[in-house]
Structure formats: C-alpha cells, structure tokens
Amino acid sequence: MAPKLKLIYVDAKALAEPLRFLFAYGNYQYEDYRITHEDFRSDKSRFPYNKIPNLEIDGKLVHQSMAMARYFAKQVGLAGDSIEEELLIDTAVDTLADYRHQLITYFYDTNEESRKRKKEQAFQIFLPFYLGRLEQQVKDNNGYLVNGKLTWADIVLAGVQDYVNYMAGYDLLKDYPALKALEQKVLGIPSIKAWVAKRPDTEM
Incomplete structure (x- = not known):
C-alpha cells in the first residue's frame, strides 16, 4: 500500500x-x-x-x-546506481545548497549595512564563482549534473530556481546556457x- x-x-x-x-x-x-x-x-x-x-x-x-x-x-x-554515483549526486546537491546560501545570507539580513555588503559579495564574487563552475559541470556531463543522466540533483536545481531567482531579482541562469537548458529539460518532463x-x- x-x-x-x-x-x-x-x-x-x-x-x-x-x-x-x-x-x-x-x-x-x-x-x-x-x-x-x-x-x-x-x-x-x-x-x-x-x-x-x-x-x-x-x-x-x-x-x-x-x-x-x-x-x-x-x-x-534518481539517487544513483552505485555508492560512488550517490556520492557524486550528494556532492552536487550540497553544492547547490552552498550556491543558494549565498542569496539567503543577504536576503534575510535585516541590518541594512551588512545586507548591502553581503549582497555585493554575493553578486560580484560568490554567484559567478558557483554558477561558472556548475555551468562547466553540466557541460562536462552531457547536459546533466552527474554522469550524463537525470538524477535528483537536477530536480533540486530546477525545483529551487524560482526561489533563488526571487531573491536575486532576475533569472540567474540567463547567462549560463547549459544550466538553463538543464532547468528547461527538467521542467519539460511530462x-x-x-x-x-x-x-x-x-x-x-
């Protein structure tokens, strides 16, 4: 049941x-x-x-x-076919959490001075760092985050993207075509x- x-x-x-x-x-x-x-x-x-x-x-x-x-x-x-693949998927999911955290850290800060500082760091340093490497990871894995196939890491990427875009104020993936294509691939699953x-x- x-x-x-x-x-x-x-x-x-x-x-x-x-x-x-x-x-x-x-x-x-x-x-x-x-x-x-x-x-x-x-x-x-x-x-x-x-x-x-x-x-x-x-x-x-x-x-x-x-x-x-x-x-x-x-x-x-969608969790991997071996413990080695599970490790790669979990690593990707944790990296996505780190990427998301760069926005959460500033977005929910109620102190105007530290919020401004954190926002500058997020948009000028951390987000380009993470998005650039995630973009390359997807390119290296034939359009997915891990081993050239759909895993729950891809589901997480697409699932939280509206949330991170809301915090950023724009589509963070617009300049990262491999990541954007992966998001659309997940959203296209019937x-x-x-x-x-x-x-x-x-x-x-």
Whole structure:
C-alpha cells in the first residue's frame, strides 16, 4: 500500500518544490498542506527544530527537505546506481545548497549595512564563482549534473530556481546556457510539466 503523505509548508515553492517535483515524477499522491507565513511565525515550536518543510509519512513527522528528497529519489530511481554515483549526486546537491546560501545570507539580513555588503559579495564574487563552475559541470556531463543522466540533483536545481531567482531579482541562469537548458529539460518532463501548469501561483 502506498504511504499516506502530507507535505507541510508555507504557500510557496522554495524548499518544498523539489519534493513536489519528485512526487510528480513518481506519481505519488499527497496532501499539499500550506500554511500562511504568519501562521508559521506565530508558533514555530510546533515543528521539528522550528523549521519547515515537514512531511508526514503515514502520520510520522519527518523534516529536512534534502533528506526527504533523497529518500524519495531512491524510490523513483534518481539517487544513483552505485555508492560512488550517490556520492557524486550528494556532492552536487550540497553544492547547490552552498550556491543558494549565498542569496539567503543577504536576503534575510535585516541590518541594512551588512545586507548591502553581503549582497555585493554575493553578486560580484560568490554567484559567478558557483554558477561558472556548475555551468562547466553540466557541460562536462552531457547536459546533466552527474554522469550524463537525470538524477535528483537536477530536480533540486530546477525545483529551487524560482526561489533563488526571487531573491536575486532576475533569472540567474540567463547567462549560463547549459544550466538553463538543464532547468528547461527538467521542467519539460511530462509529469513535472503537468504539476507546474496546475500549481498555485506564488512569488517564490
């Protein structure tokens, strides 16, 4: 019997969207339970480590979005065919987290002076550094992040891109054709394309 799934997050794509992509890819039925940002902030202690997304699997609550994504990637055959390939995929996913962190660090800083400094560092140093190397990695792997085939690392890249673009204020991949093509390749997977066409319209 398929597990009963309830994804708990705010009304946004952001860190939950790679999971939604994987659920679409694997044709999983789940409850897409969305709360307001105000509701989340009112009592974060309801959630493990005061953070979301969370996922109920047959009533048992788990957290950490990338751990959950890895779990379901294994179920749908996107987590690698060997422990060596798993290592490469995990490395790519962690690198994408580092790339995303460059924007999060500045975007959520409420101190005007340090926010300005962090933004300059992000856009002038860190983002070109990461995006340039990720672009080359995709070129070296025949259009994918790892070993020339679709893995959950590619799903993560495409899944969080709207979120990082929102923080940046523009399409960060527009000058990186290999990365942009990979994002479009993931978005073109029929089941994911169908989800994107019907999902709620949110800013990030």
